[in-house]
Every structure is written in structure tokens, then in C-alpha cells.
Amino acid sequence: MNFILSIIVSSLAVVILVLIPWIGVGALDLKVIFGVLVPYAAMATFFVGIVVRVIDWGRSPVPFRIPTTAGQQWSFPWIKSSPIDNPKGTLGVVVRMIFEVLLFRSLFRNTRLEYRRASDGTPSVNYEWEKWLWLAALVFHYSFFVIFLRHFRFFMEPVPGFVKLLESLDGFMQMGVLPLNGFGLPGVYLTDMLLMLAVTYLFLRRLYVSQTRYISLPADYFPLFLILGLGFTGILMRYFIRVDITAVKQLAVGLFKFNPTVPDGIGVIFYIHLFLISALIAYFPFSKLMHFAGIFLSPTRNLSNNSRFKRHINPWNYPVKVHTYEEYEDDFREAMVEAGIPVEKES
Amino acid sequence: MAKVTTPKPKELSNIEHSPPLMKGWMNTPAEIRPGIYCYASKPKNLEVLGMPYPKEWNPEDDDWKLPENWKEIIEKGFKDRLDRFRSFKLFMDICVRCGACADKCHFFIGSGDPKNMPVLRAELIRSVYRKKFTKGGKIFGKFAGARELTEDVLKEWWYYLYQCTECRRCSVFCPYGIDTAEVTIIGRELTNLLGLNIDWIAAPAANCFRTGNHLGIQPHAYKDMLDFFVDEIEDVTGVRVDYSLNRKGAEILFVTPSGDVFADPGTYTAMGYLMLFHYLQSQGLDITWSTYASEGGNFGYFTSHETAKRLNAKMYAEAKRLGVKYIIGGECGHMWRVLNQYMDTFNGPADFLEEPVSPITGTKFENAKSTKMIHLVEFTADLIKHNKLKLDPSRNDHLKVTLHDSCNTARGMGFLEEPRYVINSVCNNFYEMPPNTIREQTFCCGSGAGLNAGEDMELRMRGGLPRANAVRHVNEKYGVNMLACICAIDRAALPTLMDYWVPEVQVTGVHEMVANALVLEGEKERTTDLRGNPLAGMEEEEDV
Numbered sequence: 001m002n003f004i005l006s007i008i009v010s011s012l013a014v015v016i017l018v019l020i021p022w023i024g025v026g027a028l029d030l031k032v033i034f035g036v037l038v039p040y041a042a043m044a045t046f047f048v049g050i051v052v053r054v055i056d057w058g059r060s061p062v063p064f065r066i067p068t069t070a071g072q073q074w075s076f077p078w079i080k081s082s083p084i085d086n087p088k089g090t091l092g093v094v095v096r097m098i099f100e101v102l103l104f105r106s107l108f109r110n111t112r113l114e115y116r117r118a119s120d121g122t123p124s125v126n127y128e129w130e131k132w133l134w135l136a137a138l139v140f141h142y143s144f145f146v147i148f149l150r151h152f153r154f155f156m157e158p159v160p161g162f163v164k165l166l167e168s169l170d171g172f173m174q175m176g177v178l179p180l181n182g183f184g185l186p187g188v189y190l191t192d193m194l195l196m197l198a199v200t201y202l203f204l205r206r207l208y209v210s211q212t213r214y215i216s217l218p219a220d221y222f223p224l225f226l227i228l229g230l231g232f233t234g235i236l237m238r239y240f241i242r243v244d245i246t247a248v249k250q251l252a253v254g255l256f257k258f259n260p261t262v263p264d265g266i267g268v269i270f271y272i273h274l275f276l277i278s279a280l281i282a283y284f285p286f287s288k289l290m291h292f293a294g295i296f297l298s299p300t301r302n303l304s305n306n307s308r309f310k311r312h313i314n315p316w317n318y319p320v321k322v323h324t325y326e327e328y329e330d331d332f333r334e335a336m337v338e339a340g341i342p343v344e345k346e347s
Numbered sequence: 348m349a350k351v352t353t354p355k356p357k358e359l360s361n362i363e364h365s366p367p368l369m370k371g372w373m374n375t376p377a378e379i380r381p382g383i384y385c386y387a388s389k390p391k392n393l394e395v396l397g398m399p400y401p402k403e404w405n406p407e408d409d410d411w412k413l414p415e416n417w418k419e420i421i422e423k424g425f426k427d428r429l430d431r432f433r434s435f436k437l438f439m440d441i442c443v444r445c446g447a448c449a450d451k452c453h454f455f456i457g458s459g460d461p462k463n464m465p466v467l468r469a470e471l472i473r474s475v476y477r478k479k480f481t482k483g484g485k486i487f488g489k490f491a492g493a494r495e496l497t498e499d500v501l502k503e504w505w506y507y508l509y510q511c512t513e514c515r516r517c518s519v520f521c522p523y524g525i526d527t528a529e530v531t532i533i534g535r536e537l538t539n540l541l542g543l544n545i546d547w548i549a550a551p552a553a554n555c556f557r558t559g560n561h562l563g564i565q566p567h568a569y570k571d572m573l574d575f576f577v578d579e580i581e582d583v584t585g586v587r588v589d590y591s592l593n594r595k596g597a598e599i600l601f602v603t604p605s606g607d608v609f610a611d612p613g614t615y616t617a618m619g620y621l622m623l624f625h626y627l628q629s630q631g632l633d634i635t636w637s638t639y640a641s642e643g644g645n646f647g648y649f650t651s652h653e654t655a656k657r658l659n660a661k662m663y664a665e666a667k668r669l670g671v672k673y674i675i676g677g678e679c680g681h682m683w684r685v686l687n688q689y690m691d692t693f694n695g696p697a698d699f700l701e702e703p704v705s706p707i708t709g710t711k712f713e714n715a716k717s718t719k720m721i722h723l724v725e726f727t728a729d730l731i732k733h734n735k736l737k738l739d740p741s742r743n744d745h746l747k748v749t750l751h752d753s754c755n756t757a758r759g760m761g762f763l764e765e766p767r768y769v770i771n772s773v774c775n776n777f778y779e780m781p782p783n784t785i786r787e788q789t790f791c792c793g794s795g796a797g798l799n800a801g802e803d804m805e806l807r808m809r810g811g812l813p814r815a816n817a818v819r820h821v822n823e824k825y826g827v828n829m830l831a832c833i834c835a836i837d838r839a840a841l842p843t844l845m846d847y848w849v850p851e852v853q854v855t856g857v858h859e860m861v862a863n864a865l866v867l868e869g870e871k872e873r874t875t876d877l878r879g880n881p882l883a884g885m886e887e888e889e890d891v
Binding site for chain 2: 060061063073104210213218
């Protein structure tokens, strides 16, 4: 499959996901299905799916201690070790994992190959600065997280203090920061723009870098398009096609309190938005998006390099056939005696 | 098999790193090319180890003589390994194909073959995993990146699994710590279920099982070689060193890769060991070599975890038989990955041994208190730190040295400073290669994990290109003429690589340089190093 087909397939899938609620609510008025049943089913799939997946991973043991050591081991007191990149104990592992999960430390190491060949054929291999992937990944994940938290405005009454704080920080541009002045729009959120920018970058990068273009599957484009659709419908709702926020909140709080109601007067655009997020979270446990849970279980990152001073147990360790010394001596006794090498039995 | 010629460096350096634009990888079967693949395992070598389906076969033939039910065997083997290795299961599931690993692999850099991108090497296996073991793959097939296991796919696996040196460089850059080495190790286990190994791995593993070492050196021949070194050392230093073999009651057992006693330049490193041990005798070192545990390395590790365990078992068995207190291991790469990350788990607990304490300095090696096995370079670094060695670093002044961190000790152990400390203590001219090419980011020699055969020379020269490029850099900038390493595969593989890309540079083990600098009691004035090359300032005397 080439990249064009992959993009067509995955964008088509997202278009279908947009059309389903559009028709379902817009034409058939199935508000209860799309406002209540679908979100609940998606949430159930999300939580159950993740738990099942993580338990399934956890069922397979970690037979060997295989951390990737990315720094000096702990040895002599006079040699400085790298307690984070080559942890000897739990504390180091915890710090390593925090760096990995919150700051994407390994990705920060990324470089870009610059291969040149002189006119006489002499090759030169160089590594150029390349932090864009790291930056875009960081911006994307954190923007998504902030936007998710901001959505608690809709789920909770009264609106929690941290949400208000976040909104005012995130929305500082609406007060007009030179040279920007909020584009004349109500409450422009920084994270809205950053999310869309980052996702767009991640998509374009997949296309632009020949290697990622080659390895990308529809499963790589699909979540990007889905999130773009999600962001786009969200932005549309907030700035262009206003919906009845009071009614939306009524629905969201109802869902949140397990006492769902389906008020009238919410635009179809909202149901599309809701369906896309439902699709995203239902898709989650079956997809590469599980990397968010997988990283915590990754044996090259979450183990300390202590296997020389603390024995690691393999639960399925089994006896194997070895070639014993006695068998060896039987094979070579004569030659050993002749060469004056000590033996157990002289003959 | 047709004679394979390796392209000249100028031709080989013509590398295209952009994969085809329109043709996807799933539709591109592997073209098994001479110069890249290693010869097939011979049946006799698989038989020694009792491996399944030994047979004569040729990777270039259409018929690989697979057993009738080969798909079932692979499927069952796959399932078993998913259940046994969380690493494998997780690495099948969580890759997002961000491509951070893509241009980090020495084989991709040197070949441009897109299936040498670590991500794609793993996808070759993952695609089959999705088809067999995931719902999405079963339903959506190719759209979910899934494909059937066919003979072509199996051949592609084999071709690319034996183009990975398990160096783990990609795992340093992966945001989820996905380690292609782990995928390769398990993928190779699967190929071994069908008798599809390469002979450069199968033969050493079989030798090691029977004779105690990869090279098949029998005990009396092993002794001959050490005796030969004793003579050589006497020629250079005037001192006749002493050693013992298979001696019961010694305090320490010494285990080193057999490559060190077999071929230059490893032999000079072996001489270095002998000289160091002799020097320390008067200070209380009581150490023995063994012909039974005469291999530090472990080509079983390139076959399967089980074979690795079977070969590794000799070290503890021999330590127990001889009644030593602990074990010292020589300079080797994958040997130390196994010793650090697997040995105690495989074959421990070594409760019949004692926690290692240096008999000379009294230093307790707390970092090895469970395996009871320390690295000789650790041991030597501690000696130097405590001023227990009389050293004349000027005897290495004819050398301008750089250090190649071997992948396994760097990324499977974190053994970075000890060799540097020792080198800086025994020589005066040490220069580092660029930071992206050393320590945890070190580049593989291109010949590890059993790929240092002759017939895959093109692959080796390609895989070694990034390393050679960094050596050329310090050669041009500082005049570096000696590439030091603490790995026997490196000592076997790097000289060929240097001849090909940077002919001015030679290769040495660290203990060869230690021995050059080590002032033995009663020695004559040295005019040459262990190789017979004149020392700095002695060039004229040599001519006389």
C-alpha cells in the first residue's frame, strides 16, 4: 500500500465518522443514541479495553532484566555514574520514567542523518539538530491535555477553580498581546491553535520525510485526521457555528452524573464533535494509541541495571541440556594428559 | 555458490536513503543478495545442539526445505514467545512509527535499504502478528498493516533478521524504549524452529558446546597457543611469564573470548592478560585459565535464549568444579551483555562463589556481588587507581588512540568510563570520536551478533560505515592511528573495516596497551611493542 492509498483510506474513514452523526441526528433525529448511548458505549470500551490490554501485557512476565543503559553504570565511588540514564535502583527508574513520560527524554535525543558523498566518492555521515518532532509531540500532547481539562467546564457545576485558572492562562491572548490582539474573536485559546498546528505538522512530517512516508500505515494517518476533525469541529463550535452552551452543559453534566438528559436545541455540529471523540476513545485500546500505557511497562526503560548485584528471577526458567565437564574430559582426556593439563580421572 | 565480490568504497558509498515513493514495502519481496546474506547453517552443526530440522539448504534457492507444517510451528512459537516475553508483546503493540529510529541504524545508514530501518525490521514481524493475533488485523487486513505469513514473508524475515547486529542503538532513541534487538533475538528464535540459522552462528555455537569455545580449539591446542604467547612475550620483554590452566584451588577463574587466543590482533590482548596476571602474582593474585570454560562470548545468544543459557552454563560449572572464589571476564562485548543481563538469571544463583574482592587492593566489587563476575577492565582500573601497577605510558607514544565503545557494553551495561580511565593511564594520546558516535550512542562495528563472516563482506562494510566515518574524522583531525576496543568481535571485525575505509588505522584491545606500558620486574629495555613495532624514539635502533 502506498501513502496516497493510506491517506485516502484513513481520511475516508474519518469522513464516514462525520457523516454518521450528521445523518443520525440531522436527518433521523436519533439524539438519544448519539447523545447518550454512543458516548457511554465509547467510554465503556475505552476503560474496559485499556484494562484488558494492560492486564494482558502484564500476564506476560519479564524474564530478563534488559534496561537500555544510556549512561555510566554504578561501579566505583570514584567513577561518576548516571543515576537516571543507567539507574541502579527504584528511585533512578522513577526519575527516568518521569522524564520519559512527561518530557519525552528519549525523543529529545533525536538527530537527523545528513549523508553526503564527495566527488571522489568519500562518504560523510553527519547528524544534524532535529528537535522538531520532539517539540511537536510535546506541544500536541500537552495541548490535548489542557483542552481536555478545560472541558471540565462542561461536565461540572460549579466550574472548578483549576479550570478557570487554566482558561485564563490559556486565553491570555484574548486580552491582546502585541502584536496579536485575539484576532477579534472571543476567548482565543492558545492550546486550540497549538493543537491544530502540532497535529498538522505531525501529518505533514509523515509525508515530507521520505522514511516516515514509507513506513506510515493508515493506522498512523487515521488518528491524526480524527483529532484534526475533532479540533476543527470544536473550533467551529466555539468561534463560528455557536451552539446552545447551556443545553450542551445540561447534557454533559447529565452524562457525567449518570443521569442523562437530552435537551433540545443543540446543533448537529455538537453531535459530530461528540461522535468523533467517542470514536477516538473507543478506538484507543485497539490501536497504537496504547503507547501511553505501554511506556510504563517498557522493560528497557522501567528496570534498573542491577542484575549483577541482585538476582533477577525468570519465572519460566527451565533446566537445559548442557555439555558437562565430565563429558568434555571424556572427549579430550588423552590429549589433556599428554599436554600436562590437570584432569579429574587419569583414564 | 558464485564468487562474491565486494564493491569498492567509492561505489559502495553511493547510497540512496529515500525509499521508493509509490511502491509500498508490503508489495516488495526481499531480494536475497550475495554479499549481504550469510551462508545457511550446516546440518551437522544444528545436530550437535539438537536443534530442529537440520538440513542442507541454500538461501538463494526457491525451496528452503521447510517442514510441511511450518506455519503452525511459527504460529505456535510466536504465541509461546508472546506469553513468555512482555517485551515482545509490548513491542508488537505500541510502536507509533514516528521514525525516530529510522536513520539511527548503521545498516540503514550504510545500505539505504528501507527494511533496515529498525521500525520496518520490526514491522516485518508485526504485520504477521497483527494478522494472527489482533482483531483489527484479522478484519481489516492490509489496511490495518496486517499480512499473511507466506514463504516470501518468512524469507524476508530471515534475510533482515540476519542483517541486524542487536546493537540496541535504536532503543536509545525510541520514545517507548522499543528495542529492535529484542525483536531480532526472538525473531531469530522463530527461524531456528525451522532449522534456518546461518552457519557463522551455528558452527561456533556447536563448537562451543563440544570443545568449550567457538573456534573449536581443543584443550591441548589451547595450551599450545598460550605457550606460544609466553615465548612471544619473552622475546619482547625478556621475562618468561607464568600461567595455569584448569587448576583447582585457584582463587579466581579467568574467562575470555577464544578469539583472543586465536587471531591477531586479539592475541596481543591475550598476551596483555598473561603479562598483567604474571605481574600481579607477587602481589597475591591467584588466577587460572580454563580449557572447558574457554569461551567468554556466546553465539548461542544469537540463536535463542535457550542456547545462550546452555553455553553460558559452563562458566559457573567450571568455577564450581575448580573451587574458585569468583570469576574475572576478559574484554568482550556480547559476552558482557549476557553476563550483566542474563547470566545470573539463566544459571544462578552462584551461591558457591564469594563476593569479588580484589586480592591486591582489597576493593569490594559491590556491583557484582550477585553474579560474582567482574570485568577485567574494572579490575585493572581499580589497580591503577590504587597505584598498584608500575606503568610507563610513553611506551604507547607511537600510538594515537581513540576508543570504540562496543554496543553491548555501552547499551547493555553502561561500561563507559572504566576503559577510558585505563586507556588514559597507559597512553598519552587519547582522542574521542564525535559525541553522536560514542558512549550510549556508539555505532556498531557492523559485524556483531554473528554476522562477522566472509561471505557477507558487503553488508559488513556497509554496516561499519558510520563507525569508520567517525574514525576517519579523528584520523584526519588528530592523526589517530589506533582504534581501541574492549570486544573480541571488534578485534576480529574492525581491522577489515579499517582496511576498507580508513587503512591508516589499526585495532587494539585495551590490555594490549596496558601490557605495553606495564613495567615488569626484571624486564629488558623494550624497543618494540608487543606487535614488534618500534616504540617512539626507538625506530633507529630497530633498523640496526
